[in-house]
Amino acid sequence: MALLEVKNLQTSFFTDAGEVKAVNDVSFTLERGKVLGIVGESGSGKSVTAYSIMQILAGTGKIVGGSIKFDGQELVGAGEKVMKTIRGNKISIIFQDPMTSLNPTYTIGRQLMEAILLHTDRDRKQAYERAVEMLRLVNVNEPERRMKQYPYEFSGGMRQRVMIAMALACEPDILIADEPTTALDVTIQAQILELMGQLQKELGMAIIMITHDLGVVAQICDEVIVMYAGSICEQGTADEIFYNPCHEYTKGLLRSIPTTDTAGRKLQPITGTPIDLLNMPKGCPFAPRCNFAMKICINHRAERMPINSDHAAACWMNVKHAIQKGELEIENDEPAKEKGKGGESDG
């Protein structure tokens, strides 16, 4: 059984301007000890997916459909009481900004111990020892002295280590890391990624790594989900996503990042701007920016289609390629008819 099973998750925010479907029909599974990357731009729903799992959505946000199963236990609709046994204990989260996630008026030690006292049976002395041990684990020098200090006395990288120590203090099965290195410099980012990789192996936990940086994904993830406008466009193993991308958005993303070979050449950006979640198009959400959009893309949203056992994408182009290669016959149902017409598009 998978450790975490998310099925058809739908999360919406009910704002004055209308319902914003931030997460739309997201499904994935996470196995014990694996690192799953969720990539996407701002507004793609990657953080909201994580907050839905933890059920820490802002007041206007609500899970409107789907199921989230942790170790076989259904979490959607399970209530606060159950969630309190899960949060911090079984599933922990670290946030992007280590500056604002720590309370500036309490010492680091008190904040670390709070988590341990809340979730375990340890007494204060044992909690103190555990906190010191955790700080040592994340390579904080002189942990006993550091326990007495306040967050302002720590640098950005150190604070993120403290956050990691806090998240791991109760040995969770899943660590959700929401852009954990975005606010940090590259050398500190390398330290933190190294540390996370090493702890993941030692403690055997699973990680959900949420990021917009494909470099970070390549560094640490086994599997990758690419999100756009609240939906999954593509999911597969890291190698499949990077070397055999099958959704036009993923292809566009990979083309648009500068690498050492692109110097002196033009980058190939994705044209246009991200869509407005209040006015979602009927078809594929990426169609308005896609250079290969066909008629069917505008009218029908592509479903998740398997590419191979490790890889699936929601893009009609795969159907077009399969037809061109003669692997697929056009049947006489409605979307297929459109497909035929769509073949003469500008792609």
Add this chain to the structure above:
Amino acid sequence: MADKKPLIEVKDLKEYFYINTGLFSSKPLKAVDGVSFSINKGETLGLVGESGCGKTTVGRTLLHLYKPTSGEIWYDGKQIKTRSDIKEFRKKATMVFQDPYSSLNPRMTVSDIIGEPLDVHKLCASKQERQDRILELMGYVGLNSEHAARYAHEFSGGQRQRIGIARSLAVNPDFIVCDEPVSALDVSIQAQVINMFDELQEKLGLTYLFVAHDLLVVRHISDRIAVMYLGKMVELAPAKEIYDKPLHPYSKSLLSAVPVPDPKVARANKRIVLTGDIPSPLNAPSGCPFRTRCKYATDKCAEEMPEFKEVSKGRFVACHRVGDIN
């Protein structure tokens, strides 16, 4: 495309901020401590380093947004010293800021934002001329005329950065300091803006100082790259050479830390992970600023600051041990 003649020359530039440490005492924070470089006409010089290394301060002091503590700034063979020099200089050198949200006045329309430099420097004789110029500038950055009467909040991040770029082009400058111009943007939008910088450089013959912390972006856009650490320049070299073979131990670890978007390369990559954090610039180490995190450091490194010298043609390094470790 880069002309050999230097357009900007900076000699031993220092910028100290005085921080109060007590009622009557203060201590200098050496944000920029003796930096020298030149930028040729039509060239892009990338400036990289971690936060707090002084790269933004170099850009701002260069434009006299901060008064330099000491040092010389030369533009096109003429030193910028007096107030009238500065005023003339600002018609030739402008800036694009990092944050497209806070660098545009929310109460001004796009055409007023772009037109403001034209008014300040009295560059347009008539209203019609001003309007035409604004529309021309908007065309350069891919905005159309119907955007002119709107306010900044009506635009996305990428479009706002375009407005900021149009404003910096208004005075028809030769030189632009780009201070982290794409770091606030999404990946797909970032590429659009980077391409625009390239196209504008070709079309208008611009010279850039491109300050950024994203090393892949800097590598893409720059002809030469300078690396800073704690207010000092540690290495300066042509972009390809510094990526292929960095000489300074700090550049080596900085470049090895870049997350390459390629899983196979990432797995094979041996990162030189630096231990510890960057020291506070208020208590910079003696001698070489990097020595506290450098595995090659010797006693000499603690005693004297290594000279920033040319080790081979066009390659400058400040390291005592550059000969032994490479």
